[in-house]
Amino acid sequence: MKAIRNIAVIATASLATLCACTKKEEVTLQVKTQYGVLEGFEEDGVKKFLGVPFAQPPVGELRWKAPQAVQPWEGVRQAKQFGNDPMQPDIFGDMSFRGPQRSEDCLYLNIWTTAATTDEALPVLIYFNGGGLMAGSGSEPRYDGAAIAKEGVIGVTANYREGVFGFFAHPQLTAASDYKGSGNYGFLDQVAAIKWVKENIAAFGGNPDRITIVGESAGSFSVSLLMCSPLSKNLIAGAMLSSGAEMIPRKPSTQAEADAAGEALLKQAGIASLADALAMNADSLQTLLPPRGMAGAVLDGYFMTESADEVFEKGQQARVPLLAGWNSLEAHPAQMLQGKEPTLQNFKNAMRPVFGDMTDEIFTAYGITADEDVLSQKGLDLASDLFTGFPTWKACDYHAKTSGQPVYRYHYMHPRPQVSEKMGDKVGALAGGVREKTEAEKKADSQQNEIAPGAVHSADIEYAMGNLDTNEFYAWQKEDHDISRLFLSYYANFCKTGNPNGEGLPQWTAITKDNIDQAPVMQIDVESKEVASPEKEKAYRTLEKFYRSRK
Numbered sequence: 001m002k003a004i005r006n007i008a009v010i011a012t013a014s015l016a017t018l019c020a021c022t023k024k025e026e027v028t029l030q031v032k033t034q035y036g037v038l039e040g041f042e043e044d045g046v047k048k049f050l051g052v053p054f055a056q057p058p059v060g061e062l063r064w065k066a067p068q069a070v071q072p073w074e075g076v077r078q079a080k081q082f083g084n085d086p087m088q089p090d091i092f093g094d095m096s097f098r099g100p101q102r103s104e105d106c107l108y109l110n111i112w113t114t115a116a117t118t119d120e121a122l123p124v125l126i127y128f129n130g131g132g133l134m135a136g137s138g139s140e141p142r143y144d145g146a147a148i149a150k151e152g153v154i155g156v157t158a159n160y161r162e163g164v165f166g167f168f169a170h171p172q173l174t175a176a177s178d179y180k181g182s183g184n185y186g187f188l189d190q191v192a193a194i195k196w197v198k199e200n201i202a203a204f205g206g207n208p209d210r211i212t213i214v215g216e217s218a219g220s221f222s223v224s225l226l227m228c229s230p231l232s233k234n235l236i237a238g239a240m241l242s243s244g245a246e247m248i249p250r251k252p253s254t255q256a257e258a259d260a261a262g263e264a265l266l267k268q269a270g271i272a273s274l275a276d277a278l279a280m281n282a283d284s285l286q287t288l289l290p291p292r293g294m295a296g297a298v299l300d301g302y303f304m305t306e307s308a309d310e311v312f313e314k315g316q317q318a319r320v321p322l323l324a325g326w327n328s329l330e331a332h333p334a335q336m337l338q339g340k341e342p343t344l345q346n347f348k349n350a351m352r353p354v355f356g357d358m359t360d361e362i363f364t365a366y367g368i369t370a371d372e373d374v375l376s377q378k379g380l381d382l383a384s385d386l387f388t389g390f391p392t393w394k395a396c397d398y399h400a401k402t403s404g405q406p407v408y409r410y411h412y413m414h415p416r417p418q419v420s421e422k423m424g425d426k427v428g429a430l431a432g433g434v435r436e437k438t439e440a441e442k443k444a445d446s447q448q449n450e451i452a453p454g455a456v457h458s459a460d461i462e463y464a465m466g467n468l469d470t471n472e473f474y475a476w477q478k479e480d481h482d483i484s485r486l487f488l489s490y491y492a493n494f495c496k497t498g499n500p501n502g503e504g505l506p507q508w509t510a511i512t513k514d515n516i517d518q519a520p521v522m523q524i525d526v527e528s529k530e531v532a533s534p535e536k537e538k539a540y541r542t543l544e545k546f547y548r549s550r551k
Contacts, residue, residue, distance in 0.1 A: 024119040033200045036073040040111075041080050046146045049111040049204070051083035054196035055189065057105035058161060063278060064173050064185060067107060067192040083108025085137040086162040087282050091291065092131060098139040104165060104282045109158035109193050110138055112145035115205020123210040123237075123495040124201055126156045127465070128190055130217030130243075130458060134163045134291035147466025151492035154206045158193035160186040160222075163291030165282070168265070169258035169298055172274045181300025183258040188303055190222055191232045198235050212238035212495045216461050217388070220244035221296075224395055226318075228311040229303050233318035238498050240491070241324035242460060243388040245395035246308040249547045250296050258298040265289055312395065315402030321498035322399045323490070325410030325522075326392050329454030330384035333374050342374040354386075358546045365542035367535070380454055381536070385543060388457070393540050396511060396519075406510030408500055410490075412460045413525040414483050415453045417475050463487045479526050487524060506530065 029047060030039045040049035055067035062068060085099035086106040099106075115122050127143045129136035138157030145155020160166060166186025173182035198208045213236050215223045224245040226232045246252070253261070269288040271277050277285060297304045311317050333342060336350040347368070352359045363369065367378045381389070393409075400407045462468050466488040468476045490500035490508070500508050506528045509520040518532045 024117045026117055027113065027115045027203075027205045030076060031203050033203060034072075035070045037076045038079040039076050044146070045114060046149045047113050047115075047204075048146070049079040049113075050081055051099075051108045052079050052111060053083070053107065054109050054158065055107040055192045058107060058165070058185070058189075059104045063104065063165070064168060064170075064182065066177070066179075066185065066188045070196070082110065082139040083159065085139055086135075086159050087165050087286055088131075088135040088162045089286060089291065091135045095131070095135060095137075096141055097137050098141065099137060104161075106137075106159045106161065107189055107192070108138070109156055109196065110145065111201075111204055112149040112155040113204045113206065114149050114152070115154070118202060118205050120205045121202070121207035121210070122152055122154050122205055123212065124154045124156060124197060124206045124208075125491070125495050126158060126194060126197060126211060126213045128158065128160065128213065128215035128219035128222050130215065130219045130461075131162065132291075133167055133186060133218045133221075136162065136218070141470035142461045142467050143465060144467050144470055145465075147488060148492055148495075151466075151488060153492050153495045154201065154204060156193075156197055156201075158190065160189035160193070162186065164265075164286065164289040167292040168262055168289070169253075169255070170262035170266070170274050171259040173262075174255060174259055174300075179300065179302035181255055181298065181302045183253075183255070183262070183298035184300050184303040187222060187225060187229070187297060188231075190226060191229065191303070194226070194232055194235050210237050210495070211235065212240060214240035214242065214491075215244075216242040216458060217244050220388075220392070221246050221250075224308055225297050225304065227320075228306075228308045228317050230305065231303060236318055236320055238321050238323070238494060239318065240494065241322070241392055241395060242464070243326040243330060243392065243457060245324075245391040246296060247312070247391040247394040247398070248309055248544065249550070250391060251309075252297045252299050252304060252307050254299050255301070308395075309398075312398035312402060315404075317399070317403065319403045319405055321405050321408070321494070322396065322403070323408040323410070323494050323500060324392055324396050325412060325524075326384065326389045327455035327457060327460055328377065328384065328411060328413045329380055329415070330389060330457045331380075331387040332383050333379040336383065342379075343371045344368065344374060347374045347379065355546060358542075358549070362539075362542055362546060365539040367539075377454070381539075385540070390540065390543055390547075394544065397516065397540075400511045400516050400519075401513045406499070406512060408494070408508055408510055408522070409519065410508075410522040410524050412455045412463075412487075413523055414455055414459075414463070414480075416456070416459050417477055417480060419473060419475070460487070464491055483524065483526065483528075486528060490522075 030037055038049050040047055053070050082099040084101050084103035084106045085097045087102050087104055138159045143157045148155045169183030201208055213223050220241045221244045223239055223241055227239050333347055340346045348359055355362050366382045396407045396409050462471050463484040464487045466484055468484050493502045494500040508522045511519045519537055520530050520532050522530050
């Protein structure tokens with residue numbers, strides 16, 4: 001009896017200690033992290049902490065090394081402006097950045113929160129930018145976290161090293177590293193950002209056990225890898241893919257392949273040794289070494305030990321709810337036709353070097369059987385799937401079969417509106433801005449009008465993140481804002497519960513292993529609705545058959 005009383009006393013004392021440790025604290029504009037105090041600012045009801053270091057600057061001896069833990073600081077560190085943007089050439093001239101400069105010293109994240117007290121434990125969204133692993137930044141306005149913060153989700157964006165600074169491998173780097181690998185530095189930066197958020201977000205009113213990661217294009221490929229990596233897959237509660245996944249037909253490089261490619265790159269650039277490359281300043285190095293681009297991950301035995309296909313096939317990925325999709329006009333047949341008339345025969349001729357003796361079977365599966373199908377949604381679907389659609393579909397397919405978790409798949413259909421009149425005779429560009437029309441585009445305007453309208457690659461970002469007003473290049477209409485509110489609500493609900501559904505929203509049914517052949521897909525458009533298309537699922541299976549036959 002005495003022992004029972006002692007246990008009760010200990011339990012009561014422990015509970016009191018726990019309550020004392022987790023007592024409610026006000027989230028002010030000064031927040032104490034594990035590394036020091038940050039001071040942010042408030043704007044339109046959202047507290048913003050910008051340019052927060054999550055790793056040491058990867059400069060000097062730390063170039064081409066895994067990110068190192070932040071050094072603690074004394075006093076109050078100002079967090080009122082974005083940190084430096086990653087080093088990168090002007091690959092996408094319409095990208096808009098808000099950092100003071102481009103620099104190797106770029107490992108900073110940004111936080112948007114509306115929490116008043118720490119016990120609110122708000123869910124968290126971390127967004128990783130797109131840009132082909134060559135360009136981009138968490139400071140881009142299209143990823144801004146203020147709108148989703150107003151929905152009760154803490155928004156976070158995080159930079160990672162791009163191009164040769166983030167994805168260069170070399171045998172000497174491999175030999176010198178603790179884990180005997182090199183080439184995945186940008187992905188390791190993403191892991192470091194997630195870990196920093198996990199360890200510190202409670203002080204900003206966030207729930208470290210309710211972190212959802214999302215990315216678009218290269219960011220989406222990254223998220224699929226982060227779901228697989230032993231370094232990150234146990235840190236997240238949910239994942240969202242937007243136009244991309246590291247699945248068939250993509251495959252990782254072995255460390256030996258990546259090392260050989262790095263050696264060849266230095267030789268091609270006339271750089272005598274790795275030591276010489278390390279001694280060069282960032283601008284000179286970037287000029288001499290072209291960006292690596294979307295070459296995929298390296299099987300370095302640390303960040304990745306197996307391909308994403310192998311991990312997902314065995315169900316060893318992060319077993320969390322997944323929301324994934326892509327756009328209706330990720331690519332179009334005109335890119336394959338290269339100026340030729342959009343006839344069925346010309347399209348088949350263009351694709352036969354790719355599909356070989358499966359060309360007719362694939363075209364039939366996609367319903368492309370007549371000239372008028374080439375520039376219809378059927379033709380757009382095939383072109384889009386070859387770019388980002390198929391690997392994203394395959395990630396959904398794997399996850400529904402092996403994770404035991406729900407998968408919510410969407411197809412984003414709504415085209416951007418016309419370019420604003422004040423932009424003149426310009427056309428929308430890949431990163432959400434505008435550019436001058438080429439002579440070929442001016443001549444082809446009449447043909448382009450024949451192509452079914454759709455949402456081009458990356459057009460979904462401003463809608464999903466509620467950031468239409470940050471992009472002045474387009475003449476946004478009421479319907480655009482309505483769609484954005486819908487998309488943002490789905491995102492916010494998913495971050496909160498792992499389920500995008502909510503009051504007043506079109507019902508969205510999850511895909512599981514039980515309904516996978518009748519996979520429900522949310523078509524997001526002016527009239528959003530759920531559809532199931534067994535014919536389209538058959539087309540994906542046919543394309544999968546082709547890719548697997550090439551192994």
